[in-house]
Amino acid sequence: MRALLYDRFGPPDVLHVAEIEAPHVTRGEVLVRVEAAALNPKDVLVRKGKFAWMSGRRFPKIPGYDFAGTVAAIGPRVHGFSRDEPVYGMINRWSAGACAEMVSVPADELAPKPRRLSMVEAAAVPLAALTALQALRDEARVSAGARVVINGASGGVGTFAVQIAKRLGAHVIAVCSRRNAALVSELGADDVCAYDERDVRELGGEVHVFFDVFGNQPYPKVKHLLSKRGRFVTTIPRPAAVARDVATRFTSRTARLVVVKSRARDLNLLRTWIDGGVLRPVVDRSLPLEQGVEAVEYLETRRARGKIVLTL
Ligand SMILES: NC(=O)c1ccc[n+]([C@@H]2O[C@H](COP(=O)([O-])OP(=O)(O)OC[C@H]3O[C@@H](n4cnc5c(N)ncnc54)[C@H](OP(=O)(O)O)[C@@H]3O)[C@@H](O)[C@H]2O)c1
Structure with a gap:
């Protein structure tokens, strides 16, 4: 099979397309034609x-x-799927392979x-949407009427x-x-704070949830914005974020680290929302597998709007 792969850690140009042996399906697994x-x-x-x-x-x-x-x-011991059925998902193992x-x-x-x-x-959906869902629903426990900064x-x-x-009812x-x-x-934002015109740290009014997706507004910089029972969530596993996650487990204000997990239950919920018309992916660009290096270089600019997808 064709695959984008690399033989050593390094910059984007370690990536290349090559022919390798296809994986075998094992117990509890589904083999997907990507x-x-x-x-x-x-x-x-x-x-x-x-x-590493x-x-x-x-x-x-x-x-x-x-x-x-x-x-x-x-594979053996798998129920609920049929051959040629269209599927989508996220691989939990760090060694990846999609x-x-x-x-x-x-x-x-x-x-x-x-x-x-x-x-x-x-x-374009699984990893990014599961992260957003698990951060806002499970870590921040966003409820209707909450004022939420993304x-x-x-x-x-x-x-x-x-x-x-x-969808959870926030402002x-x-x-x-x-x-x-x-x-x-x-996409539904009620207010926009353009960071190149205005500093989010000077935002007026109380914030119930601050979700730092990008990672440049850690808890100490924005905690003054949070309400008494406000919740902060970050995606960045810095040592300080891990320590704060533990230290604020029993405090009224909390600072959590989200660690995304692939779960069929959540993928099914996202599918329901998507097919119901309340959620959609934003695809910045899609490129053939052969342009994998170009796609990754673009991702690394950190200026993509939504997702970058490779086609096979
Ligand atoms: N812990 C977990 O489980 C988990 C899961 C998923 C992702 N993550 C982490 O979360 C981070 C974001 O992931 P992602 O997939 O959303 O990344 P991404 O798609 O590459 O993010 C690109 C976006 O960042 C924005 N950006 C650039 N500079 C910014 C700034 N100074 N302030 C605010 N936004 C800025 C850009 O918007 P503009 O062009 O408008 O600036 C662009 O739209 C990554 O570090 C990733 O590793 C962690």
Whole structure:
């Protein structure tokens, strides 16, 4: 099968397309014929070797956590899927593997593909939307009427976070650059704070939830904005964020670190919202697998609007 892979940790140009043996389906897994795979900043960190203790040092490595495609084979002890069924999902294992014609995935890390979406659009959903869902619903416990700030609202996670916070009934203040203000308003943001015109730290009024998606507004910088029982959530696993997550477990104001987990239950909920017309992915661009290096270089500019997807 064709796969985008790398034989050592390093910059984007360690990536190349090659023919390798397709994986076999094992117990509890589903073999997926991948049609589209989305990229995430996690792919960049792993390829640079920053999480070698999690991803392992075995090569070649295939990037890609997000995929959409059809079921090619079903392993023993898997129920509820049929051959050729369109599916989408996110791989939990750090060693990844979705940027390939075939990937074998535990059955609880995939779900039927949202009917409304193309394969490219469906691949853009899982990791980013699951992060937004798990951060806002589980860590921040957003409720109707809450005033919620999303910092980094125009990126992969942020575009879903704006829509999911609205779905949970929040008043959403989206932080992004001026050029993306119209996009986040279209997604449902009630107010936009363009960081190139105004400092979010000077925002007036109480904030119930501050979700720092981008990672440049850590808790100490924004805690003065939070209400007495306000909740802060970050996506960035810095040591200070981990320590604060533990230290604020029993305080009235909390500072959580979200760590995304692939779960069929949540993928099914997202599918329901998408097919019901309340959630949609924003795809900045889709490129063929052969242009993987170009796609990754663009991701690394950190200026993508929504998601970047590779097609197979
Ligand atoms: N802990 C977890 O489980 C988890 C899960 C998912 C992601 N993450 C992390 O979350 C971060 C965001 O992920 P992502 O997929 O959303 O990244 P992304 O799509 O690459 O983010 C790009 C966006 O960042 C925005 N941005 C750039 N500079 C900014 C600034 N100074 N202030 C606010 N926004 C700015 C850009 O908007 P403008 O062009 O408008 O500036 C762009 O739309 C990454 O560090 C990723 O590793 C962690």
